Amino acid sequence: MHDPRVLLDPATDAVRKLSRRGFALDLAYLEKVLSGRNAAIRRGDEARAESKRLSTAVKGATPEERPALVQASRDLKTTVTEADEEHKRHDAELTEFLLGVPNLPADELPDGASDADAELVRTWGEPLTAEGARDHVELGESVGILDLARATKLSGPRFAVLCGRGPALERALSRYFLDVATGQHGYTEFSVPTLVNRETMTGTGQLPKFEQDLFRTGVADRDLFLIPTAEVPLTNLHARETLAAEDLPLAYTAHTPCFRSEAGSYGRDTKGLIRLHEFSKVELVRLVRPEDSRAELELLLGHAETVMQSLGLAYRVVKLAAGDIGFSAEVTYDIEVWLPGQGAYREIASASDFGSFQARRAGIRTKAKDGTRGFAATLNSSGLPIGRTLVALLEQGQQPDGSVRIPEVLVPYCGFDSLVPA
Template identity: 60%
Template sequence: MHDARTLIELGDEAVRRLARRGYTLDLAGLEALSARRNASISRGDELRAESKRVAQEVGRAAKESGGQSPEVEKLKGRARELKDEIREAEEAVDSAEAELRRVLLTVPNLPDDETPDGDSDEDAVEVRRWGAPPEFTFETKDHVDLGEAMGILDFGRAAKLAGARFSVARGPGAVLERALASLFLALHTGRHGYTEFSVPFLVTPETMTGTGQLPKFEEDLFRTGTDDRSLYLIPTAEVPLTNLHAGEMLDAGSLPLAYTAWTPCFRSEAGSYGRDTRGILRLHQFSKVEMVRFCAAEESGTELELMVSHAEACLQALGLAYRVIRLAAGDMGFAAQMTYDVEVWLPSQGTFREISSCSDCGTFQSRRAGIRAKDPQGGRQAVATLNGSGLPIGRAMAAVLEQFQDADGSVSIPEVLHPYTGFRRIRADGTTE
């Protein structure tokens, strides 16, 4: 969340930067709302000062008159009036602050000027590629046809259980999912220095607000009920991992902090119908290994590059061809000021598709969640947060099945996974070797 004063001081610059991501900032309205809040605060301060002065005058007048006099009664009357006026002024402050917060919660993060112009994936800028997309001498299948033919994916029974946009993995398929998650966690904790967490999959509205899912993206979330005590199913482990430090003062000397978790993720995918609806690329429930980092605000750019390299390391370990792109300003997530997408090659589509999105959120989330840091001298420092997929299990599995398929309908398993799977190949009939 932004500081209203910062947006007002930036003025036309804030308007320009937010316009790059398709958001129209009502600067005049923000200034008026901020002025109303400030005036209410000043009015309250003035009334409290007058109340203190009147109380002193009551004491002086009572002492001089022996306790009762018309002047004392008049001053006491004024004291009662001031009490009511102060309450009204405080209510006005609360109202103005609530309205200002409501407005600020809907304003997205300011995009970094290094982000390309545009609002779609076509406007993204390619940064680099790794590995050559495999070439096949036979007609390739997509992961759906491969998985169902081998009996390791079952979309029909998933639909019977939960409806469309769910999947069931069976036998070697379930093992492969677990193996991928184990590999990613081992890389992040053993090589990249992340601390692994097991976190709740249900969180409060305040937790969702801290990372920016609420109030703007209510329709994209699954909720347990309709009252104030309802909880939300997490759309990503970014939400609980980032909010672990909500309302806390961190030790600046402990930064950066690096956290990871493997969780299910739940998304209604409102408005996404018709896009990637086949197979396991876009489901209502999927699992993902997430990375979250906390650092000093001035270090966030360097930390973002590091996080992207950690997502890439997972794909490199698997031997999967991919590319890295920098997203356009209008195509980034609500809380991001800079985002890199890592896209893996899917032979069935003949193109690269997103498998990881790594974002630098600057101080946007930490302001919403009340996360700060204190240095040894007692000074307070701003904290930046970053998050990235490292990696989603379903999309990684789809890429493995498609990039390592053979002509007979079998799939070779990357060597790095053998210790986790216990097999090196899934045959066309679903047996392993």
């Protein structure tokens, strides 16, 4: 959520910035609601101040003057009530409006609205495709770790069952990712709820605009949502708290299931592990000082890249176009892993700088030693998703003999160094 004054400040250039992501900001409406709200606050405060003075006067009043004072005070109450109601009404309008305004894309982002407009940052490893390379579905079934037909029986499309050495590999990946995050990169691990309330979803920006992307439960008159990523509970851990500025940055990680409705992606990635309603992921979240956020994003991206490199996975990093970044983001890098089976780079991780956009919504404040107050900045990145990493391991690790080589770093975790056809 934005500070309305900042949006209205011509120096912010909000209208132009938001137009780059296709959002038309109605500054006149914002101005009208904000000034209406502020005027109502003033009227209410002034009437209340007068009413307080009268109340004090009632005490020392003689019996003769008392009724007049009481009556005057009663009359003022109407003014107060009316002003308060107007204040409330405008406040609700203002909040509703602001909650729907996306974050301002950074100027450094390329123009455009699709992944084709992203800017190539760097490439790591060789995008090799052997003759007759197979995709992960074929490979996964061939080496006996994937059973998509039974998953469909259990839950319908966009679910997966892992079997054979698959579950052990999955477990190895999540443990490895967490060990790197906590051991090498200084993240603190949490175990968090995967069912969260509306307020929490609003804090990170999933609500109110993107309810159709979420799985919702309405059991026993509760109103809870399944998290689409651990970003939601991790970032909101400090919602409505004030953090000591000198304690920042905070670096958090968690391995959780993630649930996405994938509304609007009919027909895309319909087979395999690429796009599921339920998958699991290790997520990295950083709460930092706003002035550090851009540098922190590079650091965070580096953490995700380190894991990719240690697995020996060829990938490239792209900076998303202004019209392609998420609602809450200012800058987003995608890490795209090379998939020989598709002959294409596909998104495996996404690292974003949200500036103070989420912190304002969630009320994550900071206080410096000298008493200066402000909002934190938040960032997150996958670190990494289990399913898509498995896809990449299968496709990049496939051997001419039909087996799949497991990266060395994982062997101590899973206990085998290859998958062989059943």
